[in-house]
Amino acid sequence: MKKTLSFVLLAGCLVMVGEMASLPAAFAGEELFLIAQAHRTNVEDRIEEQQRRIDNGILNGNLSRSEADVLMDNLNWIRRRYHQLRSDGMLTHREAQNLQKMLDNNSQMIYKSKHNRIRRLY
Numbered sequence: 158m159k160k161t162l163s164f165v166l167l168a169g170c171l172v173m174v175g176e177m178a179s180l181p182a183a184f185a186g187e188e189l190f191l192i193a194q195a196h197r198t199n200v201e202d203r204i205e206e207q208q209r210r211i212d213n214g215i216l217n218g219n220l221s222r223s224e225a226d227v228l229m230d231n232l233n234w235i236r237r238r239y240h241q242l243r244s245d246g247m248l249t250h251r252e253a254q255n256l257q258k259m260l261d262n263n264s265q266m267i268y269k270s271k272h273n274r275i276r277r278l279y
Contacts, residue, residue, distance in 0.1 A: 203260045219271040231263045
């Protein structure tokens with residue numbers, strides 16, 4: 158039973174691969190475009206969200222001006238790097254992962270700066 162099921166699954170995968178190979182190149186390019194578009198939107202949304210968090214931190218007093226300057230420098234660097242990577246019209250999966258990691262690190266820095274207990278004592 159297990160051998161039969163494994164064979165059926167393998168055959169199904171091979172059929173799917175064969176069908177994908179027979180797709181016109183236009184569909185393959187469209188799929189890559191949609192993947193690149195998804196990465197672009199996610200990175201841009203996260204950059205905008207972090208910008209909003211920094212601005213709100215300044216307005217409500219959770220961030221000092223010097224903390225906000227450091228966070229904005231980081232965010233501007235990420236923003237410039239993103240535009241450099243997109244200049245060729247394509248954002249690879251690895252590039253998107255690196256950008257996401259940088260955004261994760263900056264997000265943690267924003268959180269830690271906004272919740273800095275030492276600054277709140279005085």
